Amino acid sequence: MYCRHFLLYSLPLFFVFVSLCESIDFNYPAVFNFGDSNSDTGGLVAGTAEPLDPPNGQTYFHKPSGRFSDGRLIIDFLMDAMDLPFLNAYLESVGTASFQKGCNFAAAGSTILPATASSVSPFSFGVQVAQFLQFKARTSYTGRRLARYLPQEEYFKQGLYMLDIGQNDLAGAFYSKSEEQVFALLPYILSEFETGVQVRQF
Numbered sequence: 210m211y212c213r214h215f216l217l218y219s220l221p222l223f224f225v226f227v228s229l230c231e232s233i234d235f236n237y238p239a240v241f242n243f244g245d246s247n248s249d250t251g252g253l254v255a256g257t258a259e260p261l262d263p264p265n266g267q268t269y270f271h272k273p274s275g276r277f278s279d280g281r282l283i284i285d286f287l288m289d290a291m292d293l294p295f296l297n298a299y300l301e302s303v304g305t306a307s308f309q310k311g312c313n314f315a316a317a318g319s320t321i322l323p324a325t326a327s328s329v330s331p332f333s334f335g336v337q338v339a340q341f342l343q344f345k346a347r348t349s350y351t352g353r354r355l356a357r358y359l360p361q362e363e364y365f366k367q368g369l370y371m372l373d374i375g376q377n378d379l380a381g382a383f384y385s386k387s388e389e390q391v392f393a394l395l396p397y398i399l400s401e402f403e404t405g406v407q408v409r410q411f
Contacts, residue, residue: 235291239311239364240284242296243337243405244373245330246317248284251275253317253330255300277317284313284371299340307358311368314340320377321402322394334374338405375402
């Protein structure tokens with residue numbers, strides 16, 4: 210049901226997605242991304258107002274760009290390959306950033322499981338899905354003045370949905386829990402992930 214519109218990459222939870230370029234149509238009008246630092250294009254920085262310092266951004270943007278990288282991320286290369294602009298973070302202000310070709314809900318440090326007081330990011334997968342639903346709902350009543358910054362309604366059905374999240378759930382667990390405790394967490398992580406994917410509505 211979701212295979213056509215979801216591209217999973219770098220997800221460390223038993224998922225291995227191998228795609229043959231000639232069998233996949235990458236002609237998507239918009240991209241909607243959920244994840245952590247692997248695909249965060251400025252979400253955590255915008256959400257916490259904590260700026261990044263060099264060397265972040267130094268090899269491509271020549272200044273910190275909200276990415277936890279010295280250059281571009283995989284998602285940036287993918288957008289470029291599809292001849293689409295880089296994705297702006299959901300928490301960037303409408304009017305200063307365009308979301309016409311999609312939106313990025315990823316935030317560095319995010320987990321699939323709900324965030325706790327000790328979490329790096331409060332924007333867990335469930336929160337990102339809730340942000341997406343709110344974003345989608347608001348695009349229908351923003352008026353013509355802001356319409357040029359937002360995706361067309363049909364883009365939500367035609368768009369590519371990407372998920373790159375889960376490593377922080379396991380990395381943190383391996384540092385603080387036994388192997389048995391980590392394996393006991395997996396059903397909860399997978400259940401939370403499945404719920405988030407199913408909640409996404411057109």
